[in-house]
Amino acid sequence: MEESFGKKEKLKSKVIIDRLFAEGKSVKKYPLRLVYLPLEKSSEKKNKVAVSVPKRSFKRAVDRIKLKRLMREVYRKNKYLVSNNLAGSYALMLIYTGREITGYSELLRDGEELLKRFVQQEKPKEHEKDIL
Numbered sequence: 001m002e003e004s005f006g007k008k009e010k011l012k013s014k015v016i017i018d019r020l021f022a023e024g025k026s027v028k029k030y031p032l033r034l035v036y037l038p039l040e041k042s043s044e045k046k047n048k049v050a051v052s053v054p055k056r057s058f059k060r061a062v063d064r065i066k067l068k069r070l071m072r073e074v075y076r077k078n079k080y081l082v083s084n085n086l087a088g089s090y091a092l093m094l095i096y097t098g099r100e101i102t103g104y105s106e107l108l109r110d111g112e113e114l115l116k117r118f119v120q121q122e123k124p125k126e127h128e129k130d131i132l
Contacts, residue, residue: 005076011050016091024091027121029114031098032071032107036118037091047082047089049075053096067096070104074111081115086122 024037
C-alpha cells in the first residue's frame, strides 16, 4: 500500500466542506473527531481529507501547525484501514478537539482507533447497498 498523501487526496472544495458539516456524520475518539460524508460522483477511488485545529484552543500558530502536521501523518500511516475496507470514496475532516498538545505516539494510536470505528460504522451500510 502506498503511504503518500498527495494533492489529489486533499479536501479543498468549499462546497464539499460546507456539505460535510451540514449533512455529514461523525465519529469520536478523544482527542480527535472525524466528520465524514460519502462522495457520490467520484470517478477516483481516493478519499478527500482535510485536518483542522481550532484557534480557540491553540492561540499560537506554531502549535496549530504542529498538530495539523501530526494529524496528516497519522492519516497517512493509517489510510490503508479506510481504502482497503471500504469500496466507496469519502470526504473526511479530522478535527482536533483536545485542549493540550498530544504526542505523536498517542495521536497515532487514537487515530488508528478512530479510523477503525469509522470503518465499522460504514461497513454494514455498504453491505446493504450490495444486497439491494
